[in-house]
Amino acid sequence: MSTAAPQSSLDATTQGEPWLEMYRRMTTIRLFEERVNELYRGAKMPGLAHLYIGEEAVAVGVCFALRRDDYITSTHRGHGHCLAKGADAGRMFAELLGKEDGYCRGKGGSMHIADHANGNLGANAIVGGSTGIATGAAFTAKRRGSGQVAVCFFGEGALGQGLLYEVMNLAAIWALPVVYVCENNLYSEYTHYTETTAGDILDRPRAYGIHALEADGQDVRAVHAATAELVERGRRGEGPGFLLCNTYRYHGHHVGDVDRSYYRSGDEEDLWRSERDPIARLAAWLTEQGLADEESLRALEGLAREDVERGLRFGLDAPFPDPAAVTDDVFA
Amino acid sequence: MAQAVNEALAEELRRDDRVFVVGEDVAEAGTPFKVLSGLVEEFGPERVLDSPISEAGITGLAVGAAMTGMRPVVDIMFGDFLTLVMDQLVNQAAKAHYMSGGMLKVPLVLRTTLGATRRSGAQHSQSLQAWVAHVPGLKVVLPSTPYDAKGLLKAAIRDDNPVVFIEDKMDFRVKGEVPADEYTLPLGAADVKRGGEDVTLVATSSMVRVCLEAADRLEARGISAEVVDPRTLAPLDEETLVRSVEKTGRAVVVDEGHRRYGVTAELASVIAERAFYHLDAPVRRLGAMDVPVPFSPPLEDETVPTVEAVERAAAELCGRA
Numbered sequence: 001m002s003t004a005a006p007q008s009s010l011d012a013t014t015q016g017e018p019w020l021e022m023y024r025r026m027t028t029i030r031l032f033e034e035r036v037n038e039l040y041r042g043a044k045m046p047g048l049a050h051l052y053i054g055e056e057a058v059a060v061g062v063c064f065a066l067r068r069d070d071y072i073t074s075t076h077r078g079h080g081h082c083l084a085k086g087a088d089a090g091r092m093f094a095e096l097l098g099k100e101d102g103y104c105r106g107k108g109g110s111m112h113i114a115d116h117a118n119g120n121l122g123a124n125a126i127v128g129g130s131t132g133i134a135t136g137a138a139f140t141a142k143r144r145g146s147g148q149v150a151v152c153f154f155g156e157g158a159l160g161q162g163l164l165y166e167v168m169n170l171a172a173i174w175a176l177p178v179v180y181v182c183e184n185n186l187y188s189e190y191t192h193y194t195e196t197t198a199g200d201i202l203d204r205p206r207a208y209g210i211h212a213l214e215a216d217g218q219d220v221r222a223v224h225a226a227t228a229e230l231v232e233r234g235r236r237g238e239g240p241g242f243l244l245c246n247t248y249r250y251h252g253h254h255v256g257d258v259d260r261s262y263y264r265s266g267d268e269e270d271l272w273r274s275e276r277d278p279i280a281r282l283a284a285w286l287t288e289q290g291l292a293d294e295e296s297l298r299a300l301e302g303l304a305r306e307d308v309e310r311g312l313r314f315g316l317d318a319p320f321p322d323p324a325a326v327t328d329d330v331f332a
Numbered sequence: 333m334a335q336a337v338n339e340a341l342a343e344e345l346r347r348d349d350r351v352f353v354v355g356e357d358v359a360e361a362g363t364p365f366k367v368l369s370g371l372v373e374e375f376g377p378e379r380v381l382d383s384p385i386s387e388a389g390i391t392g393l394a395v396g397a398a399m400t401g402m403r404p405v406v407d408i409m410f411g412d413f414l415t416l417v418m419d420q421l422v423n424q425a426a427k428a429h430y431m432s433g434g435m436l437k438v439p440l441v442l443r444t445t446l447g448a449t450r451r452s453g454a455q456h457s458q459s460l461q462a463w464v465a466h467v468p469g470l471k472v473v474l475p476s477t478p479y480d481a482k483g484l485l486k487a488a489i490r491d492d493n494p495v496v497f498i499e500d501k502m503d504f505r506v507k508g509e510v511p512a513d514e515y516t517l518p519l520g521a522a523d524v525k526r527g528g529e530d531v532t533l534v535a536t537s538s539m540v541r542v543c544l545e546a547a548d549r550l551e552a553r554g555i556s557a558e559v560v561d562p563r564t565l566a567p568l569d570e571e572t573l574v575r576s577v578e579k580t581g582r583a584v585v586v587d588e589g590h591r592r593y594g595v596t597a598e599l600a601s602v603i604a605e606r607a608f609y610h611l612d613a614p615v616r617r618l619g620a621m622d623v624p625v626p627f628s629p630p631l632e633d634e635t636v637p638t639v640e641a642v643e644r645a646a647a648e649l650c651g652r653a
Contacts (some may be wrong), residue, residue, distance in 0.1 A: 071400065114432040121399055122432060126423050132392015132422065139393055140400040143352075143378070150396075163419070166389025173384070193593030329434035330468050332492035 061223025077121030093315025128161030177234030217247030355407025426469030483517030528558030591619030
């Protein structure tokens, strides 16, 4: 089994056991996002954010099937992807708060975090906007024969964007090592995807001859296994893959979307939270397998909480950029 | 001109393994303008790639390839098709470096064309340089001679930023001297194409030849016109423009894009803001008429600035109408 190589204080504690590390990472994402929500509600954060809570198994299952030097591109709902690929919570909080120590020195914000050292080519606020970038990164990998793959995360809303189909065609004809990961959280903003999506989603990549799989996005093991298969195909030169992950966002489209009754029911939200929670499901499986017990899971959660709290303090304490920096980095 | 562009690409493909060319019919066909003929034979289909008719797709792919260390040159056959790549160019390529706080770089060249009077109709004749010159993070190059085209294209490929390189498709057969030895030209340096004392003609791309011819006619009437070619709209060499107008006291600005909100408006305002007290007359602007480019030759010819129009405007400024 291949796993990401995130530098983590937990590696020793878990003796390399990847499922426990995935549990910790999913918990980190959830706690991080809860803090983001509080920052917004407390008017401490400029602008908005799109929370990933409920979808943690997708980012973690995918990224733990990648090498550190594999590429990802992310979306407006991207905090989970960044953390799963190894980003530091402190520099992420700093970026969300517009601080100088943020990943983008405060110039990007929630929707534009990039982390080149970990292969993250950036979140993107244009729906489907990064599909070309991921495909281009795969082009580079193929030209160099580096064995790297690129993963392109996008929501099902991006299925409405033409660029996706242009680049899937390019990836197929040039056999590029890219995996398109469609996170179907059922809602494109405030509209159920069935109102906007004709036919069967998987028929679309398959029309280009792209190997396409579907996974339960609330089951990190299923996501990981499917990703690993597609990634290995890519590394072997067998071309692009497509992974459809069925998932759900617990919160609104963004942090300010609190009154959601006009587009989905509270019962539906409760069902996903109570019966399909990806963290609870992984915890149950770990316990069942004897890989963890209540105490060890609590310890992992404690470590995740420490990371997030330390990161939050770092972000809050970080200085704002000097206004003179506004003209820096327009050109390289 | 076509040969100069071809040589620039061949030399950079030879020099730097990271460079590749992608576009519709760029390989065996060498583009419909035959500008790229022979490249695929030397560099192979891995580095000179025929693509589907997917302008946005290949531009997006090029952005990602550039971010990860390649140096793509994207061929967008007609400037009118810039509309199809705008998100990838404007929201992705132009902003990635800034949005990432300087972390990501996009060393990408997008070659395309401008120019009317080829009888190609409204969707193959526009000069949209103002659209891209408006966007922070993009460099915009408009060569007017084979010498400039070669030196500027080589510099554009070596630049670490996205560069939109716009060639006048009516100029591909224009002849001009190009040195045998290798050279590059800096982006952001205007060139005085002809010295003069009485009036400055600021001209871009296709309009440089128009203005040089107008200058000849003006000379016959005893008016000495200086022709200044900015060569790059972004970065813009304001100093050379301002210095020329400080000397002559009069300026006519000519660009083939639409006049309204166009390149001429920006250049005229630079002159007005920085050389106001040297001006003996208001700055004049000549651009394409604010109509879609019509097909019928007598209609199309009405829409673009002509030698006669430039001569008339300059003579009027000099009180010699």
